Amino acid sequence: xxxxxxxxxxxxxxxxxxxxxxxxxxxxxxxxxxxxxxxxxxxxxxxxxxxxxxxxxxxxxxxxxxxxxxxxxxxxxxxxxxxxxxxxxxxxxxxxxxxxxxxxxxxxxxxxxxxxxxxxxxxxxxxxxxxxxxxxxxxxxxxxxxxxxxxxxxxxxxxxxxxxxxxxxxxxxxxxxxxxxxxxxxxxxxxxxxxxxxxxxxxxxxxxxxxxxxxxxxxxxxxxxxxxxxxxxxxxxxxxxxxxxxxxxxxxxxxxxxxxxxxx
Amino acid sequence: xxxxxxxxxxxxxxxxxxxxxxxxxxxxxxxxxxxxxxxxxxxxxxxxxxxxxxxxxxxxxxxxxxxxxxxxxxxxxxxxxxxxxxxxxxxxxxxxxxxxxxxxxxxxxxxxxxxxxxxxxxxxxxxxxxxxxxxxxxxxxxxxxxxxxxxxxxxxxxxxxxxxxxxxxxxxxxxxxxxxxxxxxxxxxxxxxxxxxxxxxxxxxxxxxxxxxxxxxxxxxxxxxxxxxxxxxxxxxxxxxxxxxxxxxxxxxxxxxxxxxxxxxxxxxxxxxxxxxxxxxxxxxxxxxxxxxxxxxx
Numbered sequence: 001x002x003x004x005x006x007x008x009x010x011x012x013x014x015x016x017x018x019x020x021x022x023x024x025x026x027x028x029x030x031x032x033x034x035x036x037x038x039x040x041x042x043x044x045x046x047x048x049x050x051x052x053x054x055x056x057x058x059x060x061x062x063x064x065x066x067x068x069x070x071x072x073x074x075x076x077x078x079x080x081x082x083x084x085x086x087x088x089x090x091x092x093x094x095x096x097x098x099x100x101x102x103x104x105x106x107x108x109x110x111x112x113x114x115x116x117x118x119x120x121x122x123x124x125x126x127x128x129x130x131x132x133x134x135x136x137x138x139x140x141x142x143x144x145x146x147x148x149x150x151x152x153x154x155x156x157x158x159x160x161x162x163x164x165x166x167x168x169x170x171x172x173x174x175x176x177x178x179x180x181x182x183x184x185x186x187x188x189x190x191x192x193x194x195x196x197x198x199x200x201x202x203x204x205x206x207x208x209x210x211x212x213x214x215x216x217x218x219x220x221x222x223x224x225x226x227x228x229x230x231x232x233x234x235x236x237x238x239x240x241x242x243x244x245x246x247x248x249x250x251x252x253x254x255x256x257x258x259x260x261x262x263x264x
Numbered sequence: 265x266x267x268x269x270x271x272x273x274x275x276x277x278x279x280x281x282x283x284x285x286x287x288x289x290x291x292x293x294x295x296x297x298x299x300x301x302x303x304x305x306x307x308x309x310x311x312x313x314x315x316x317x318x319x320x321x322x323x324x325x326x327x328x329x330x331x332x333x334x335x336x337x338x339x340x341x342x343x344x345x346x347x348x349x350x351x352x353x354x355x356x357x358x359x360x361x362x363x364x365x366x367x368x369x370x371x372x373x374x375x376x377x378x379x380x381x382x383x384x385x386x387x388x389x390x391x392x393x394x395x396x397x398x399x400x401x402x403x404x405x406x407x408x409x410x411x412x413x414x415x416x417x418x419x420x421x422x423x424x425x426x427x428x429x430x431x432x433x434x435x436x437x438x439x440x441x442x443x444x445x446x447x448x449x450x451x452x453x454x455x456x457x458x459x460x461x462x463x464x465x466x467x468x469x470x471x472x473x474x475x476x477x478x479x480x481x482x483x484x485x486x487x488x489x490x491x492x493x494x495x496x497x498x499x500x501x502x503x504x505x506x507x508x509x510x511x512x513x514x515x516x517x518x519x520x521x522x523x524x525x526x527x528x529x530x531x532x533x534x535x536x537x538x539x540x541x542x543x544x545x546x547x548x549x550x551x552x553x554x555x556x557x558x559x560x561x562x
Contacts, residue, residue, distance in 0.1 A: 079439040092437065094430040101423050102434075109439030112420035161437075 002029040002052070002168055002200070007061030009047055009224075021047040022058070023224035029168070034194050035202045036211040038243075039221035045204045048221070049170050052202075054078040065167060080109040083166035085157055085174040092157030095146035099137060099156065100126055102145055106160035129159055133189065151182025155189055162193045169194070169201040176206060187214070208240045222251060267395045269518050271381075273511030274402035275463045276482065278409055280490075280510040281503060282456035283483030285413070288502065290449045291429040295351030296336040297483065299358030300329045300454040301476035304461025306365040309372040309471035318380045322462055329458025332358060333451040341443035362473055371472040379466035402463070409456065410503045416452075417499045425449050426499075457483075478535055485538050486510040488545040516541070 009022040022044050029035065037045050050056045052063065054075035063071045070078060085092055093102045103126045104118050123141060130138040133155050137148075145153060154174060161169065171190065175183035191214055194201050205211050211218055218235050220228035220243070227250050230238065279301060286294040304325040311321035332354055340350035366372045381398050388397030416422045428435045428445050435442050457479070465471040490509025494501050520534055529537075 074441070076436045076439055076441050079437050084437060086433075091431065091433050094427040094434050096430045097423070097427060102427075104420065105423060105427055105435075105438045108420075111444075112424045112440060114416075114419045114421055116415075116418050117420045118418065118423075 001031055001066055003027075003062075003064040004052070005062050005064070007051060007058045007063065009044075009051055009056060010059045013059060021224050022051065024061070025224075025226055026061075027219075027226065029200060029202070031200055032198055033200050033217055034191075034215035035217045035219060036215040037202060037204045037219045037221060038206070038208060038211045043221040044224040045221050046172060047224075049084070049172050049202070049204065052168070053082055053084050053170055080164075081167040082170060083161035083164070083168070084170040085154070085161055085172065087173040087176045089150040089154040089157065089177055092160070093145045093153055096144060098142050098144055099130075099148075100141040102156070103129070103160060103163075106163050109164050129163065133159060149182070151178050151185055154178060154182075154186050158186065158189055158193065162197060162199065165197055165199070167200060169199050171201060171203040173204050173206065190214075208243055212238045212240065212243070220247065222247070227251065267399050269514045270511055271395075271399050271402050271467065272464075273514040274399075274406040274507070275460055275467055276486070276514065277406045277460075277507045277510035278463070279457045279460035279479060280483050280486040280506040281409060281413060282453040282460070283480065284487050284502065284506045285449060285453040285456070287484060287487060289417075289426055289429050290446060290453075292340075292347050292446065292450060293351070294333070294336060294450055294453060295348060295480055296332055296354045296358070296450075296454055297351075297457045298476045298479050299355035299362070300332045300457045301461035301464070301479040302362045302471070302473060303328050303332055303358055303365070303476075304458030305465030305471035305475050306362045306372070306473075307458070308462035308465050309374055310365050312374055312377055312379065312466070313372065318378070318383065322380065322459060325462035326455040326459045329461075330451040330455040332458070333454030334447055336454070337443075337447040337450040341446060359473070366471060366473065370474075371470050373470045374466060375469045380463065381466045398467075405463070406507055409459075410507055413503050414500050421445075421448070478538070481535070481538055481542065482513065485542050485545070486513040488542060488549075489513055492545060492548065513538075 004025055004027040007022060007025050007027075008020070011017070011019040011021055025048065037048070039045050047056070051058050054070070054073060054077070058071065061071075062069055065078075065081065094105075100118060100123055104122060105112070107117070107122070126141060127138040130141075133152075135152050135155060137152065137156065145156065148156065158174070174190070175186050178186060187210065190201075190203070193199065201215075203215065212235070216235065217229070217231035218238065219226050228246060279297065283294075283297060286292045286297075307325040307328045308321050311324055312318065316324075336347075336350045336354040339345050339353060340347050343350075345353070363370065381401065384401030385394040385397045388400055391397075392400075417426060424435060424438070424440055425445055425448070427438075428440075428442055428449070432442050435445065461476065464475065468475075486509035487506055488509070489512050490505030490507070491502075493508055493512065494505045516537075517534055520529060520537055521531055524530070524533065
């Protein structure tokens with residue numbers, strides 16, 4: 001259960017470059033929610049994720065995870081229970097290191113001591129996990145991650161992130177940098193992992209079709225605010241046209257439909 | 265005289281291993297080492313003159329180096345100062361501290377004192393010539409440190425440190441505090457450099473305030489020479505690169521000093537030569553990468 005209460009983020013406060021990125025957002029995320037987030041560029045989607053993950057501190061407001069106030073907790077501490085995947089497939093793994101070494105680091109979150117954890121039994125469990133990806137990576141444990149394709153690398157990141165069963169999974173356009181075929185593979189894997197492990201997840205996407213197809217709840221953001229929050233039956237009945245109309249109705253201006261819909 | 269090259273090479277190899285950790289593993293160009301090498305020598309001299317156990321003196325030199333590295337790392341991560349500047353700051357401060365440690369003098373003589381090197385010479389000297397006895401001691405010392413580092417980089421913490429130099433965000437995502445990891449790595453590196461300085465002072469028979477000058481460049485040149493000789497890139501191969509690179513570097517400098525006069529070089533030109541070697545190696549690496557890129561395209 002994640003709770004944002006009256007969270008705002010202002011960049012360069014008090015200067016001529018002042019920019020209100022997040023404007024007084026209150027949001028309650030229930031356990032098991034799979035929320036898709038859409039909105040044009042600069043709407044504040046990534047900033048919202050940065051605030052939840054702890055990369056930024058909010059200017060105002062509080063963030064609670066499972067009843068605990070984590071507003072001032074550092075990013076690496078929150079990483080223990082909030083998993084995050086970025087758009088750039090290079091950010092989730094260490095390219096110069098092997099698949100098994102990367103997986104070892106993801107196995108246990110937090111401080112790493114002086115024991116040698118990379119044992120045969122650990123390798124065996126990595127193989128069992130990698131089979132789920134169906135990419136034959138289980139035979140390539142000793143390959144450097146930089147040898148993998150973007151899709152394989154992002155899938156590995158996904159596997160490593162869900163390995164520790166985080167309380168919240170943040171997906172920041174994690175398929176946007178992949179070609180359509182690989183994007184579909186990673187997206188389907190995501191949906192499967194979320195379902196199988198009963199994860200709570202938020203996914204930013206620029207593809208309205210995906211936003212409608214996946215998840216049980218949809219947020220539309222604009223100018224730092226959540227302007228639409230639909231879930232349940234209402235979400236199931238959504239279409240792309242309905243979403244565009246909705247935006248028009250709410251904001252009384254043209255939705256940047258070409259930019260939002262065409263960017264995959 | 266030739267064994268002298270190997271002895272010096274092995275002593276400096278500890279420093280090269282330290283530079284390797286910061287430059288190649290952590291991707292943190294740490295200039296503190298110019299100060300910590302001298303610090304190690306000064307601390308060793310301080311304790312040896314006061315008749316401390318020689319191994320205790322070596323351990324304290326290591327600890328002193330770790331502390332200096334921790335200061336650099338703290339300046340870098342806490343105050344968000346660029347790594348280069350943080351290193352220069354600590355290095356500059358160490359200059360004054362080193363002179364204080366040496367009792368407000370610019371050098372301390374260790375001649376006529378028992379040192380780890382001379383003890384090793386006496387110990388093994390019963391069976392073989394003293395020069396070779398010293399060599400055996402420093403070779404063992406360098407190999408032990410090499411293997412300890414190899415093992416360290418297989419531990420969970422060592423793997424995290426390698427990941428940190430590769431991709432800091434990934435380390436944060438695994439719930440590790442990157443500042444702490446950097447601190448541990450830079451401290452360890454400077455500890456090795458100080459230990460190297462301590463042994464160097466014992467070998468040459470004195471600690472001098474300028475003995476660390478240009479150490480960072482020597483370390484970097486050695487690392488790069490080693491990488492040219494051995495092409496494997498596993499941790500075990502890379503630490504071996506550091507060892508061999510250090511010895512080859514000392515060899516090149518020895519011949520520069522001995523025969524350089526034939527092409528009108530003086531000992532003061534050696535720093536210029538070191539710099540030129542680095543530039544040539546940088547060009548060679550670039551050419552390698554270019555060749556690889558072309559090969560991939562085909």
